[in-house]
Amino acid sequence: MNTGADYLQRLEARLRAHGRLAIAISGGVDSLTLATAAHRCPGVAAEMFHAVSPAVPAAATRRVRRLAAREGWRLHIIDAGEMRDPRYLSNPVDRCYYCKHRLYETISGLTSWPVASGANCDDLNDYRPGLTAAAEHGAVHPFIEAQMDKAAVRAAARALGLGELAELPASPCLSSRIETGLPIAEATLAAVDRAESALHGRARTVRCRVRPGGIEVQVDGETLARWSPAERLAVRRQVAEAFGDGCAAPSRVSLAPYRRGSAFVGTKQP
Numbered sequence: 001m002n003t004g005a006d007y008l009q010r011l012e013a014r015l016r017a018h019g020r021l022a023i024a025i026s027g028g029v030d031s032l033t034l035a036t037a038a039h040r041c042p043g044v045a046a047e048m049f050h051a052v053s054p055a056v057p058a059a060a061t062r063r064v065r066r067l068a069a070r071e072g073w074r075l076h077i078i079d080a081g082e083m084r085d086p087r088y089l090s091n092p093v094d095r096c097y098y099c100k101h102r103l104y105e106t107i108s109g110l111t112s113w114p115v116a117s118g119a120n121c122d123d124l125n126d127y128r129p130g131l132t133a134a135a136e137h138g139a140v141h142p143f144i145e146a147q148m149d150k151a152a153v154r155a156a157a158r159a160l161g162l163g164e165l166a167e168l169p170a171s172p173c174l175s176s177r178i179e180t181g182l183p184i185a186e187a188t189l190a191a192v193d194r195a196e197s198a199l200h201g202r203a204r205t206v207r208c209r210v211r212p213g214g215i216e217v218q219v220d221g222e223t224l225a226r227w228s229p230a231e232r233l234a235v236r237r238q239v240a241e242a243f244g245d246g247c248a249a250p251s252r253v254s255l256a257p258y259r260r261g262s263a264f265v266g267t268k269q270p
Helices: 004-018 029-040 058-071 095-108 121-125 129-136 150-159 161-168 185-200 222-224 230-245
Strands: 020-024 044-050 075-078 206-211 213-221 253-259
Touching: 004 029, 004 150, 020 029, 020 075, 020 095, 029 044, 029 058, 029 150, 029 161, 044 058, 044 095, 058 075, 058 185, 095 129, 150 161, 150 230, 161 185, 185 206, 185 213, 185 230, 213 222, 230 253
Parallel strands: 020 044, 044 075, 213 253
Antiparallel strands: 206 213
């Protein structure tokens, strides 16, 4: 059975094979683990690039900045410009393609080093149009090369001593909360971030899905079952307040068990 140290050794072998890498960091466990491993690995030179936009949770940017300061990374904060792309803003089925295209294009314009992503083997079993953009820009995926899935990434993070970062729940970009076909708007993304931040103390997993008829708050099933009617009403009021105009009434806020990717509506292309 592989240990975290075993996975880390495999990852470092792939990192040394590349030698120099420009690592795209979202602020999740995958990219933070990749950046930390690359920075500490002898024989590897790494620069880190973190894109800030209304679609990136503020907490993710804070995590990136804190770890960069602690580890001594060479960190570049960039604007990939996806919010200026009308194709991205229209929120089509392949919205992630336009985001990643902008990201890799921007990073490639700032460095000659190969761009590395934190994609892992579990991502190969899902619809990930961003991987198409990665291929078009020659991006590399060290975790996939090392045959590491999400569990292996977390094990490597523990071996690196990343503590609570190794246990971070998945948190995709805020645009993933907007149902496919509804336009992406900066004000909506900010409201989602406010609402989810306000609820993080109440549940481990929180998603505020923006639907045509209102806001669907999804939390892990254990938490939802534990909430009393009074707690449920308090949550609905809290979310309505976070969204403000356009969702002022708790009656437009519903509660449901968490379902991964459930804001995606449409046909997934191979």
